[in-house]
Amino acid sequence: MKVFLVDDEIVIREGIRESFPWDETPYDLVGEAPDGEMALPMIRDTNPDIVITDIKMPFMDGLELCKVLRTQMPWIGIIVLSGYDEFEYARQCIQLGVREYLLKPISSTDLKEALDKIGRQIDEERKTLEHASSLRARMGNDEKFLKEKLVESLFSDEAVPEDAENVLKQLSSMGCPVPAPCYVVIDAAFEPIGIGQEAVAILTELSNGTVLSTPGRTGIRLLVLGETGEDTEEKAYSLATSLVQELERAGCCEIRIGIGDIINDPAQILHSFKTARHIRHLLIERKDEGSLILGTREMGDVTEDMPEVINDAKLYMSQNFTDPNLMLTDVASAVNMSKSRFSAVFSQATGKTFTEYLIHLRLSKAKELLRSTNYKNSQIADEVGYNDSHYFSYIFKKNTGMTPSEYRSQYQN
Numbered sequence: 001m002k003v004f005l006v007d008d009e010i011v012i013r014e015g016i017r018e019s020f021p022w023d024e025t026p027y028d029l030v031g032e033a034p035d036g037e038m039a040l041p042m043i044r045d046t047n048p049d050i051v052i053t054d055i056k057m058p059f060m061d062g063l064e065l066c067k068v069l070r071t072q073m074p075w076i077g078i079i080v081l082s083g084y085d086e087f088e089y090a091r092q093c094i095q096l097g098v099r100e101y102l103l104k105p106i107s108s109t110d111l112k113e114a115l116d117k118i119g120r121q122i123d124e125e126r127k128t129l130e131h132a133s134s135l136r137a138r139m140g141n142d143e144k145f146l147k148e149k150l151v152e153s154l155f156s157d158e159a160v161p162e163d164a165e166n167v168l169k170q171l172s173s174m175g176c177p178v179p180a181p182c183y184v185v186i187d188a189a190f191e192p193i194g195i196g197q198e199a200v201a202i203l204t205e206l207s208n209g210t211v212l213s214t215p216g217r218t219g220i221r222l223l224v225l226g227e228t229g230e231d232t233e234e235k236a237y238s239l240a241t242s243l244v245q246e247l248e249r250a251g252c253c254e255i256r257i258g259i260g261d262i263i264n265d266p267a268q269i270l271h272s273f274k275t276a277r278h279i280r281h282l283l284i285e286r287k288d289e290g291s292l293i294l295g296t297r298e299m300g301d302v303t304e305d306m307p308e309v310i311n312d313a314k315l316y317m318s319q320n321f322t323d324p325n326l327m328l329t330d331v332a333s334a335v336n337m338s339k340s341r342f343s344a345v346f347s348q349a350t351g352k353t354f355t356e357y358l359i360h361l362r363l364s365k366a367k368e369l370l371r372s373t374n375y376k377n378s379q380i381a382d383e384v385g386y387n388d389s390h391y392f393s394y395i396f397k398k399n400t401g402m403t404p405s406e407y408r409s410q411y412q413n
Contacts, residue, residue, distance in 0.1 A: 001049040005032040006039040008057040036060030041328035045353035055082040066096040072238045075206040077118040152214040161267040177209045180225035182232040185260040187276035189219040190252040199250035237340035310349045321361040322385045328354045370408040
C-alpha cells in the first residue's frame with residue numbers, strides 16, 4: 001500500500017522516512033510535504049492508500065487537510081500525529097473519519113501497528129464491497145438497482161431535461177444527498193466491462209453518497225455532486241484519478257474517461273453527460289497510445305492547442321524548479337488553467353504526473369552537478385530545490401537506485 005507523509009518538522013519526516021523499515025513491510029512511502037496546502041496536489045498525483053499527517057502545520061493544518069480528503073478522496077485512510085494530548089483534537093479527528101491518532105514521539109512499532117490496522121481495514125472493506133457488489137449484481141432487485149435505474153434515466157437520450165428534478169426528488173426520498181448545488185458527469189469506458197464495473201462500485205460506495213453511478217454499455221457513468229464549481233471539479237478529477245487506479249488494479253485496459261461540463265441546474269445534467277460522452281468518443285477516434293486517456297470538460301483539452309500549453313508549462317517548470325516552494329498551483333496559474341484540470345492534462349500529455357516531472361527536472365540537474373562539481377550533497381540539494389538534504393538523498397536513491405555519492409563515484413570524470 002502507498003503511504004504519503006505530511007509534517008512541517010523536518011526531523012519528524014526524516015525520522016519516519018529513515019528509521020521506519022519500509023523495505024521490510026508491505027508499505028511504500030511515495031511522497032512527503034511540509035503542510036497540507038503543498039501536500040494536496042501531490043496526494044492527487046501519487047494517489048496513496050494511507051496519509052500520515054501532523055495536526056499543527058502552517059498554511060493548511062492537519063484538520064483542514066483531513067476535511068478536504070474526507071470530501072474529495074474519502075477512500076484514503078488517515079493517521080494523525082500530534083504532540084498535543086488534547087481531547088478536542090482527538091474528537092475532531094474522529095468526526096473527520098480519521099482511522100488512527102498517535103501522539104508524538106512515535107516509535108516504528110507504533111507506526112507499524114497503526115499501518116497494519118488501517119491496511120487490514122482497507123483490505124476488508126474492499127473485499128466486503130466486492131462481495132456486496134457481486135451479490136447485488138446477481139440479485140438485480142434491491143434499492144441500489146433502483147437507484148441505478150433512476151440515475152440511468154438522467155442520461156437517456158430520450159430523457160426530457162425538465163424531468164431531472166423529479167428524478168432527483170425520488171433519489172432524495174431514497175437517502176441520496178440531492179438536489180445539490182453543482183453537478184458534473186463522468187463517462188468512463190474500459191475493458192473488460194464486468195470486472196471494471198465492480199471496481200468502480202468500490203469508489204462509489206466509499207464516496208459518502210456524493211457520487212451516484214449507473215452501468216453503461218461500454219463502462220460506467222457517474223454523477224458527481226458538489227457544493228461549489230471548484231469543489232465539484234476537484235472531486236471529479238480526484239475521482240477520475242482514483243478510478244483509473246482501481247480499474248488498473250482490477251486488470252482493466254483501454255481506459256478512457258470523459259468529464260462533462262459542471263452545471264448547477266438539474267435540467268442540465270443531460271447536457272453534462274453529452275459533453276462527457278462526446279469527449280470520450282473523441283478520445284477513441286484519436287486512437288492515442290496507452291491504456292489511459294483522460295478527457296476533460298473543456299474541448300480545448302483535445303485540440304491541437306494543447307501541445308503549446310504543455311510546452312509553456314514545461315518551460316515555466318524548467319525556469320523555476322529550483323524554487324523549493326514551487327507547486328502545481330503555480331504552474332497551472334501560469335498557463336491559465338485550474339490546478340485539477342492542469343494536473344490531468346499534463347499527466348496525459350507527458351506520461352508523468354506533475355510531481356514526477358518536477359523530480360525528473362531536479363534530479364537531472366543534480367546528476368549534472370554531481371558529475372561536474374565537487375559540491376557537497378547539501379549544496380546540490382539546495383541548488384535543485386530541496387531544502388532538506390536527507391530528503392534529497394532519499395529521493396535520489398529511490399529514483400536512481402544509487403546514493404548521490406555512489407552516482408558521483410561512478411560517473412564523475
